[in-house]
Amino acid sequence: MNERPSRARRKPLQADQLALDLALEPRYGGEDFLVGASNEHAHALIEAWPDWSDRIVMIEGPPGSGKTHLAAIWAERAHAWTVDAAQISMARVPYLVSNRALVIEDADRGPRDDAAFFHLLNLAREQGTSVLITASAPPSAWGLATPDLLSRLRLAPGARIDPPDEGLLKAVLVKLFVDRQLLVDTRVVDALALRIDRSLAQAGRVVAALDREALRRGRRLTRNLALEILADMPDLAEDGADESGEEDGDGVSSGGDSTP
Numbered sequence: 001m002n003e004r005p006s007r008a009r010r011k012p013l014q015a016d017q018l019a020l021d022l023a024l025e026p027r028y029g030g031e032d033f034l035v036g037a038s039n040e041h042a043h044a045l046i047e048a049w050p051d052w053s054d055r056i057v058m059i060e061g062p063p064g065s066g067k068t069h070l071a072a073i074w075a076e077r078a079h080a081w082t083v084d085a086a087q088i089s090m091a092r093v094p095y096l097v098s099n100r101a102l103v104i105e106d107a108d109r110g111p112r113d114d115a116a117f118f119h120l121l122n123l124a125r126e127q128g129t130s131v132l133i134t135a136s137a138p139p140s141a142w143g144l145a146t147p148d149l150l151s152r153l154r155l156a157p158g159a160r161i162d163p164p165d166e167g168l169l170k171a172v173l174v175k176l177f178v179d180r181q182l183l184v185d186t187r188v189v190d191a192l193a194l195r196i197d198r199s200l201a202q203a204g205r206v207v208a209a210l211d212r213e214a215l216r217r218g219r220r221l222t223r224n225l226a227l228e229i230l231a232d233m234p235d236l237a238e239d240g241a242d243e244s245g246e247e248d249g250d251g252v253s254s255g256g257d258s259t260p
Contacts, residue, residue: 036168042159061161064201
């Protein structure tokens, strides 16, 4: 079988050439989710469905921590529809609940109709609809205008995703390099894990930037080159993340069935 050419053997680019930054599509399959101490409780919560202790559950964690990935895994299994909290209105509540499985993303972000949100949770319980809510902060920090909604959300069982430990961060870095068909020495991964912010989203940005810059320079990505690039781009070592790299998508989407 012919060996696939290594990316390290590509001809160096001329100085006036630009390396195209071809963004990879996120992989949200169950086999793509790496479990560690920081996210094992959230993962176990998803795995426990349909035997949840409540119809409504929550996953909380910082941007880029894997909330959308877990939500996508559950949506695929439960044939759930996915909406942003900002898209919930009184008129849409019966329709959204009718599918019997719903993901509400970014419940703590953007404009939100708290009365409609509260009505949706009540109707979901009445009709036996499973609802998975994701957020970056606990409900007490959302600025909720409806006290009853805050009480209802506080009662919902859930799990928090914490920043990854060193082992998980290294495993994610390795996977990100493999996804880009980059073979790097373990010293590259070790050096990055010591220098970048403990964030899965940041790891993704760093690997993308290293790949792009190594391609632009026409050099193999070694430990020395990785450190050189980090020194030239100090913002890579800091987490200035928003949720855009991980938790994207507007409108109603589906991990299993699509809405009409």
